Amino acid sequence: MIKLKEIPTKAPKGLEKEDIKRKTDRMARRIGHLQHIMYAEKKHNFLVVFQGMDASGKDGATRKVFAYCNPTGIKAFPFRKPTEEEFAHDFLWRINKQVPAKGMIQVFIRSHYEDVLIQRVHKWIDEETVNDRITAINEWEKHLERDNDTTILKFYMHISPERQKEKLQERIDDPGKQWKHNDADWKEADLWKEYMSAYEDAINRSDVPWIVTPVDQRWYRDYFIAEQVLKEMEALQMKLPTFATLKPKD
Amino acid sequence: MIKLKEIPTKAPKGLEKEDIKRKTDRMARRIGHLQHIMYAEKKHNFLVVFQGMDASGKDGATRKVFAYCNPTGIKAFPFRKPTEEEFAHDFLWRINKQVPAKGMIQVFIRSHYEDVLIQRVHKWIDEETVNDRITAINEWEKHLERDNDTTILKFYMHISPERQKEKLQERIDDPGKQWKHNDADWKEADLWKEYMSAYEDAINRSDVPWIVTPVDQRWYRDYFIAEQVLKEMEALQMKLPTFATLKPKD
Numbered sequence: 001m002i003k004l005k006e007i008p009t010k011a012p013k014g015l016e017k018e019d020i021k022r023k024t025d026r027m028a029r030r031i032g033h034l035q036h037i038m039y040a041e042k043k044h045n046f047l048v049v050f051q052g053m054d055a056s057g058k059d060g061a062t063r064k065v066f067a068y069c070n071p072t073g074i075k076a077f078p079f080r081k082p083t084e085e086e087f088a089h090d091f092l093w094r095i096n097k098q099v100p101a102k103g104m105i106q107v108f109i110r111s112h113y114e115d116v117l118i119q120r121v122h123k124w125i126d127e128e129t130v131n132d133r134i135t136a137i138n139e140w141e142k143h144l145e146r147d148n149d150t151t152i153l154k155f156y157m158h159i160s161p162e163r164q165k166e167k168l169q170e171r172i173d174d175p176g177k178q179w180k181h182n183d184a185d186w187k188e189a190d191l192w193k194e195y196m197s198a199y200e201d202a203i204n205r206s207d208v209p210w211i212v213t214p215v216d217q218r219w220y221r222d223y224f225i226a227e228q229v230l231k232e233m234e235a236l237q238m239k240l241p242t243f244a245t246l247k248p249k250d
Numbered sequence: 251m252i253k254l255k256e257i258p259t260k261a262p263k264g265l266e267k268e269d270i271k272r273k274t275d276r277m278a279r280r281i282g283h284l285q286h287i288m289y290a291e292k293k294h295n296f297l298v299v300f301q302g303m304d305a306s307g308k309d310g311a312t313r314k315v316f317a318y319c320n321p322t323g324i325k326a327f328p329f330r331k332p333t334e335e336e337f338a339h340d341f342l343w344r345i346n347k348q349v350p351a352k353g354m355i356q357v358f359i360r361s362h363y364e365d366v367l368i369q370r371v372h373k374w375i376d377e378e379t380v381n382d383r384i385t386a387i388n389e390w391e392k393h394l395e396r397d398n399d400t401t402i403l404k405f406y407m408h409i410s411p412e413r414q415k416e417k418l419q420e421r422i423d424d425p426g427k428q429w430k431h432n433d434a435d436w437k438e439a440d441l442w443k444e445y446m447s448a449y450e451d452a453i454n455r456s457d458v459p460w461i462v463t464p465v466d467q468r469w470y471r472d473y474f475i476a477e478q479v480l481k482e483m484e485a486l487q488m489k490l491p492t493f494a495t496l497k498p499k500d
Contacts, residue, residue, distance in 0.1 A: 240426050240428075
């Protein structure tokens, strides 16, 4: 059982920022290289979930960690408020359309977890539905891993409420960031305690482990995520297919 | 009226490769920067078509020119042989699903033009159907430009038959490229003359002008394409929206 309050949102002491940034860039290059092999092999695939409060750096992490990937082999999908058609289906219907094909990296910016977070916090659904959905998510993720060879990496973007306020304020003060500003984000931030408790519960009841990621500093966030992604990619021991290993084409 | 035979497939004399590569990288960075603004503005969008014979560098160009774009704002879609469901619809049905949303860059690797190229060369369709399709394409592209604010950039990847043979042979000789090898590519290459005549006709009858791109050398190909893409992006004079220009959010 994890308790979010006990997990730091900041980088450990003693790290040298410029050194870490260099290492991140090196890892990102390696991720780009392995993505090429993944695409060629068409065997494995990656589902990378970035889930967290507003301004927790989901977009920024996507850009940095996957900077050297070929657009042909990676898709990033930002989930927003469901459409009327999507609401008319079960909550996994629209998610399922976005799962990675073999050989691909798929990034979820927000995800199916919204359906047990924002909806729970606002009490748009009852607790029985929350339980059903958590069961459904666990089964669905298992299905992807087992039947689609998917590696699922779920990053909870762990930001402190103070740092979030700073970043939301930047979206007002900095004209270059004003396009990101949304009044609604401040209202959601007022429900911090309720969100933390919903996140904590979702994390603790998930079969696929969440990676709680300290995101208060961008440079450490990118380093931390790149390291996890790279570790999982290396573990697959992927190889460029050759005539000796290729299946015949049609 | 263009005649492909009269257009070079190679870089002009006197260019210095390393210098050109540096310039390409600088342009690619600027493209990444403008893509960020396009995404923020959600007004314009780009449809970039890479169409050409096998091994003409469609994938490579995608990777180089859009190297600094955020995966959230760019999608690359490689069109392959249509599925049974797709064949059961008109030829633009599957294409239409992949058009860029406002704020996005969409790359087509192969495109709707396959339907007046491979299908025409193999005589799977009659000449009347070819004419109908060319009319349909012109109307459909105009519709995108007019009703979706789309900038359409169509690159014909102009490769010499000798260079193509070399690159197809590399896919046999180099184990790192064997995964790209496909016997069928050699058979299509035997129809070179028929393909060139179909390409030439498609290019000459297109309302949206094609950009005939010399691709025999990768470094010049990427430079040439980046320059065109950047020119069109700059022309839009995009600006990050600020509170003064933003529409209210819902």
